[in-house]
Amino acid sequence: MTYLILGDQSLILKSTLNQIIQAAIDHVDDFNYASFDFENNPLEEIIDCLETPAFLSDKKVVVIKRPYFFVDDKKKLPFKNDLSLLTNYLEHPSDNIELIIICDSNYYKPKSKYFNMIKKYVTIKNLFFESNDELADYANTLIKKLNIQISREAFDILLMRCQNVESLEKEITKLSLFGNYVDADVATRLIPQPLEDNIFELSNALLRKDNAKAMKIYTDLKLMKTDTLVLINLLASQFRVILQVGILKNEHMSNDEIATTLNIHPYRVKLAAENTRKYSLNQVKKFLITLSNLDIDIKRGVKDRYIDFEIFLATANSL
Numbered sequence: 001m002t003y004l005i006l007g008d009q010s011l012i013l014k015s016t017l018n019q020i021i022q023a024a025i026d027h028v029d030d031f032n033y034a035s036f037d038f039e040n041n042p043l044e045e046i047i048d049c050l051e052t053p054a055f056l057s058d059k060k061v062v063v064i065k066r067p068y069f070f071v072d073d074k075k076k077l078p079f080k081n082d083l084s085l086l087t088n089y090l091e092h093p094s095d096n097i098e099l100i101i102i103c104d105s106n107y108y109k110p111k112s113k114y115f116n117m118i119k120k121y122v123t124i125k126n127l128f129f130e131s132n133d134e135l136a137d138y139a140n141t142l143i144k145k146l147n148i149q150i151s152r153e154a155f156d157i158l159l160m161r162c163q164n165v166e167s168l169e170k171e172i173t174k175l176s177l178f179g180n181y182v183d184a185d186v187a188t189r190l191i192p193q194p195l196e197d198n199i200f201e202l203s204n205a206l207l208r209k210d211n212a213k214a215m216k217i218y219t220d221l222k223l224m225k226t227d228t229l230v231l232i233n234l235l236a237s238q239f240r241v242i243l244q245v246g247i248l249k250n251e252h253m254s255n256d257e258i259a260t261t262l263n264i265h266p267y268r269v270k271l272a273a274e275n276t277r278k279y280s281l282n283q284v285k286k287f288l289i290t291l292s293n294l295d296i297d298i299k300r301g302v303k304d305r306y307i308d309f310e311i312f313l314a315t316a317n318s319l
Contacts, residue, residue, distance in 0.1 A: 007127030156267035209317035
């Protein structure tokens with residue numbers, strides 16, 4: 001049988017992989033298990049392994065990572081690959097081979113030619129979380145499994161600061177070592193603040209016209225070697241969310257309805273909604289337009305990404 005597992009590195013991916021392997025073979029050794037990488041191993045070598053029967057075992061498991069051809073089938077590699085070899089094998093697979101292809105989010109392109117071709121021949125196990133609710137459900141499952149008592153606000157902070165399943169698992173494991181009860185203060189201290197949280201603080205400082213605070217946050221981000229263009233785009237995205245939440249609030253939508261409409265976490269909607277009550281949407285629009293123009297001018301070479309962004313921060317209180 002051939003499997004296509006969709007998912008990033010995580011406990012749930014490891015568990016799914018182990019279940020398939022353990023169902024196929026009693027133990028793992030060099031004769032009944034092999035792992036490859038589509039970007040580092042020639043396809044001829046992989047197919048040769050797939051067509052070689054297991055030794056001293058009824059079945060053999062072959063795991064292959066990084067299916068680059070889902071993204072770019074013309075990608076330059078240190079060897080030439082004839083992808084028709086893979087197609088031919090999938091059409092006539094070996095009976096005693098369990099083939100497992102692992103596709104993480106970097107390679108997941110469901111509309112690509114080769115993804116649609118391969119999915120006809122495989123059993124797909126989708127481990128991606130398609131919504132905030134799915135990620136929250138998984139977090140709750142882990143929290144209950146580890147017997148952690150956590151406040152609602154601490155749970156919101158956990159989901160806000162963990163952008164993927166790998167970091168979520170890591171931070172929940174860390175919280176389990178702290179004690180039986182985790183409140184907002186504990187979560188704030190123990191869970192690292194992602195770049196998005198710094199952007200949130202930066203946008204708040206600008207809206208408050210606190211230029212000194214804004215410059216301090218920017219200086220800290222520079223020390224972390226954060227690219228200025230990335231900052232500009234993330235900052236614009238934050239102002240865009242505030243503007244969208246403000247507009248939808250004016251249409252009398254609830255926070256949960258807005259979160260569903262914008263596909264963002266309800267806690268982020270709550271924070272944005274608080275800003276819409278404090279500041280005018282016209283002020284938010286001005287920041288958004290200014291950042292958009294700055295981004296365009298930097299990319300055209302008209303302005304300097306460092307100097308002119310600092311000028312923006314220093315003069316933002318005049319907007």
